[in-house]
Amino acid sequence: MKKIILFTNMSSIQKHWxxxxxxxxxxxxxxxxxxxxxYLDINITPIIILFDEMSISxxxxxxxxxxxxxxxxxxxxxVLPEVHHASSLLNEGIKGYENSFLDKENLLKMIxxxxxxxxxxxxxxxxxxxxxxIKSNANDNPDFMSLLTEKEKDISLMIADGLSNKEIAEKExxxxxxxxxxxxHIFEKAHVTDRFAxxxxxx
Numbered sequence: 001m002k003k004i005i006l007f008t009n010m011s012s013i014q015k016h017w018x019x020x021x022x023x024x025x026x027x028x029x030x031x032x033x034x035x036x037x038x039y040l041d042i043n044i045t046p047i048i049i050l051f052d053e054m055s056i057s058x059x060x061x062x063x064x065x066x067x068x069x070x071x072x073x074x075x076x077x078x079v080l081p082e083v084h085h086a087s088s089l090l091n092e093g094i095k096g097y098e099n100s101f102l103d104k105e106n107l108l109k110m111i112x113x114x115x116x117x118x119x120x121x122x123x124x125x126x127x128x129x130x131x132x133x134i135k136s137n138a139n140d141n142p143d144f145m146s147l148l149t150e151k152e153k154d155i156s157l158m159i160a161d162g163l164s165n166k167e168i169a170e171k172e173x174x175x176x177x178x179x180x181x182x183x184x185h186i187f188e189k190a191h192v193t194d195r196f197a198x199x200x201x202x203x
Contacts, residue, residue, distance in 0.1 A: 001026050004111070007036055008052035013077070013100045017050055020104035025111075031055070033062065040069045047071060048111060052100060053078045063092040073114055077102070086125045096120040118193050123164060126195055142201040144190040152189075155182050159195055160202040 002025055006017045009031040021027050030036045033056055036049075049066075051074055056062050059076075066074055075096035076089065086097045095114045099122060102110065110120040145153055151172075158168050165183070169176045192198045 003028055003047055005030055005036070005039070005047060005049040007031070007033075007049055007055065008100075009055045010052060010100075013052050013079075016101055017107070020107045021111075024108060037065070040066075040072060044071050046073070048073045048075060048114065051076050054100075059089065060092060063089070063094065067093045075110065075114065075120070081122050081125070083125050086121070097125060098122050113193065116193070119196070120194075142190070144201070147189040148186060152182055152186050155179065156186050156190075156198065157202075159183070159186075160199045162199075 004021060004025045004027055006014055006021075006027050006029045008014050008017075008029075014029055014031075018027055018029070028039070030039060040047075049072055053059050053076055063074065066072060074094045075098070076094045077098055077100040078086075079100045081097060081099050089097065096110050096119060098107075098110060098120065113120045145156065148156060154172070155168055158171065163171070165176055165179045169179045172179070187193060187198065190198055190201060192201070
């Protein structure tokens with residue numbers, strides 16, 4: 001069973017993470033940064049760290065120090081994740097950013113996603129980045145579009161334009177579960193696993 005470090009000095013967050021992960025991972029709880037560094041200096045096998053941003057004073061400086069540990073994968077958490085702040089941290093080597101109390105199902109999905117080489121960001125940040133940095137070009141559609149139904153094509157373009165599932169459901173006047181089903185088929189046909197990768201195909 002793989003090990004995961006839980007870095008937080010908040011007992012409520014530690015308990016939430018422990019409860020969510022106990023049947024899938026071996027968890028190691030660490031609540032101060034020097035102890036984390038000591039652990040990483042001694043143990044050099046690949047490991048994921050769930051890192052509570054509120055447990056340290058300077059996140060940029062902290063991430064800079066952690067970047068020298070190539071065997072670590074950092075997933076950053078905040079009780080109140082904020083879009084503009086989070087977007088400024090994407091170049092600091094983090095592989096995920098989420099709410100500290102992310103539900104068990106999505107926390108496990110998040111960890112699985114980064115284990116497979118992808119990144120995971122909370123929904124508002126995903127939409128912000130697609131809107132700000134990725135501009136779709138409808139005149140130069142990627143090859144996979146020919147594999148999609150008309151509805152899937154429409155939804156693909158909306159994803160590339162940064163719309164959320166809820167916004168797509170409202171625009172198309174369909175249920176949220178139907179939108180999720182369409183997106184699952186789109187990802188499969190486009191050979192992608194997330195909205196970023198899909199949006200980039202339109203760049």
